[in-house]
Amino acid sequence: PHSxxxxxxxxxxxxxxxxxxxxxxxxxxxxxxxxNREVLERPGFQAKLAELRGRGDGVTG
Known part of the structure; x- marks a missing residue:
């Protein structure tokens, strides 16, 4: 049934x-x-996201 x-x-x-x-x-x-939603609020993860936001290398979705 699961398939x-x-x-x-x-x-x-x-x-x-x-x-x-x-x-x-x-x-x-x-x-x-x-x-793991808890990871989203961790300071280390937030810092990584902020660093990636600051790159501005043109990655689009």
């Missing part, structure tokens, strides 16, 4: 969301679907 949800759309969206999350982090934004 009923394993569709082409599932795999396509998983890949798309993964790529979007990587691009978001490279822009200095939090990923949309984090596994």
């Amino acid at each position: 009923l949800a394993w569709t082409d759309e599932l795999y396509a969206l998983n890949g798309r969301h993964a790529c979007e999350s990587v691009l978001a982090v490279l822009r200095g934004e939090a990923p949309k679907y984090p596994v």
Whole structure:
């Protein structure tokens, strides 16, 4: 029964969301679907995002 949800759309969206999350982090934004939400509030993670935001290297989503 669990394999009923394993569709082409599932795999396509998983890949798309993964790529979007990587691009978001490279822009200095939090990923949309984090596994461990507590990490988003940690000062070290926030500092990394701020550093990436400051780069301004033209990463787009």
